[in-house]
Amino acid sequence: MKAIHGLFFLVTACSVTVPALAEDVVQVSSLIPYQNDEVANEAVRKECNWNTTMPLYLDKESDGRVRVTEQNLDAVTGKKLVLVATNLHTIGGSSWTGPKWLVLEGKLMQGNKLLGNFEVRRQTIRGSYRACGTLESLSEEITDDILEWLKKPSLNARLGDAG
Numbered sequence: 001m002k003a004i005h006g007l008f009f010l011v012t013a014c015s016v017t018v019p020a021l022a023e024d025v026v027q028v029s030s031l032i033p034y035q036n037d038e039v040a041n042e043a044v045r046k047e048c049n050w051n052t053t054m055p056l057y058l059d060k061e062s063d064g065r066v067r068v069t070e071q072n073l074d075a076v077t078g079k080k081l082v083l084v085a086t087n088l089h090t091i092g093g094s095s096w097t098g099p100k101w102l103v104l105e106g107k108l109m110q111g112n113k114l115l116g117n118f119e120v121r122r123q124t125i126r127g128s129y130r131a132c133g134t135l136e137s138l139s140e141e142i143t144d145d146i147l148e149w150l151k152k153p154s155l156n157a158r159l160g161d162a163g
Contacts, residue, residue, distance in 0.1 A: 026062075026079045026108065026150065027069045028055050035086045035105075044090065048132035050102075051085060054139040062147055079115070081146075082107045086119075090131040090138075100124055100131075102138040103162070106146060108153050116153030120145050121162035 032051040034040050040048075058081075059068045066081065073080045087103035101123035108116040122138040122145070145159040157163075 024065065024079070026066045026081050027071070027073065027076050028058055028066055028081045028083065029073050030055050030068050030070050032083045032085055032104065035084050039085055040088055044088070044131065044135070048135050050132065050135035050139045053136065054143060055083075057140060057143045058146065061143060062150075065150060066147070077111050080109050081150075082109060087121075088135065090134045100134045100138070101161075102135060102142065104142060108150070114155075116149075116155055116157065118146075118149055118154075118157035118159050119162050120149075120159035122160045 055068045058066045090100040103121045122141045
């Protein structure tokens with residue numbers, strides 16, 4: 001009976017998720033900025049919140065490897081993921097309005113040292129009838145791409161539909 005109890009303990013101990021060490025945690029800003037005003041029209045910038053929910057989704061889905069910070073990333077000395085929206089096209093109306101896409105550039109940094117970088121693009125022909133809903137869906141797909149890349153960062157990677 002003791003051997004079975006010990007085996008149960010061993011199996012239970014092995015199945016526990018080990019939290020990421022503090023030095024391995026990647027900080028990400030709570031807001032993904034647009035590269036410039038031409039990336040998104042004023043309505044998208046005001047009405048859509050994909051660029052504040054995506055960092056939260058990164059944090060939630062990362063098993064502790066990514067943490068959202070309100071701190072300016074320039075002041076972060078540990079690992080940080082700097083994300084910028086460089087291109088997007090979305091309009092409500094599902095497949096009636098043609099393809100929609102979202103493109104981000106990302107840099108994994110440790111202080112001022114570049115550890116890896118990527119361009120990630122996701123696109124769809126369908127989307128939702130709401131432009132913001134389409135951006136939310138695309139950003140969730142991009143989150144999965146980024147979390148996979150963070151397992152083995154590289155330079156000049158092309159993720160998602162950009163690959």
